[in-house]
Amino acid sequence: AQSVTQPDIHITVSEGASLELRCNYSYGATPYLFWYVQSPGQGLQLLLKYFSGDTLVQGIKGFEAEFKRSQSSFNLRKPSVHWSDAAEYFCAVGGIAYNQGGKLIFGQGTELSVKP
Amino acid sequence: DVKVTQSSRYLVKRTGEKVFLECVQDMDHENMFWYRQDPGLGLRLIYFSYDVKMKEKGDIPEGYSVSREKKERFSLILESASTNQTSMYLCASKGGDITDTQYFGPGTRLTVL
Numbered sequence: 001a002q003s004v005t006q007p008d009i010h011i012t013v014s015e016g017a018s019l020e021l022r023c024n025y026s027y028g029a030t031p032y033l034f035w036y037v038q039s040p041g042q043g044l045q046l047l048l049k050y051f052s053g054d055t056l057v058q059g060i061k062g063f064e065a066e067f068k069r070s071q072s073s074f075n076l077r078k079p080s081v082h083w084s085d086a087a088e089y090f091c092a093v094g095g096i097a098y099n100q101g102g103k104l105i106f107g108q109g110t111e112l113s114v115k116p
Numbered sequence: 117d118v119k120v121t122q123s124s125r126y127l128v129k130r131t132g133e134k135v136f137l138e139c140v141q142d143m144d145h146e147n148m149f150w151y152r153q154d155p156g157l158g159l160r161l162i163y164f165s166y167d168v169k170m171k172e173k174g175d176i177p178e179g180y181s182v183s184r185e186k187k188e189r190f191s192l193i194l195e196s197a198s199t200n201q202t203s204m205y206l207c208a209s210k211g212g213d214i215t216d217t218q219y220f221g222p223g224t225r226l227t228v229l
Contacts (some may be wrong), residue, residue: 032214041222044220103161104218106151106158
């Protein structure tokens, strides 16, 4: 079955520390991978996406993610976290069906708290 | 900038009422989606539409219907609201190219009493 797992429900990091949010997927075909961020009371904003090519993807707000096919992972990283990064982060996967309407499968989300 | 708007940010309804959630996008996108967001479950797809008057069931369509009479507007209908439909509802739209991004509206928090 197609699925996305974000193992960490809640993570707390200190401001200025590095961050890694984990995402593992199960998908039978070539996956297209996404990270979205949701600030309190807001809709989802795309941070970055991977379709093909270089497996290290750069996104907005200083985020990057690395696609590792052998590990079925697409972890999100940031070298130095800012207080404004506190939010909920969602990993999502799509495939061929993504082009047939655009269906995405989302993980459960990871809530990030930032300590001063 | 792409804009996806939803008719209400907060809505309170009573059990058994018919509820309409409206979504409008201004980017001439072919595809539109309704998701439901619940804590610990992420986003789950209710219905999507890839063209005017066309619709496809998502993962949790039971208790919901949709309408897309115009390209820019996609409505989610709860024929008879129930308490287990209390949730955050997110609308999204996407262009027709495979690399296009799904853009989300701000969400409607629906409470059914």
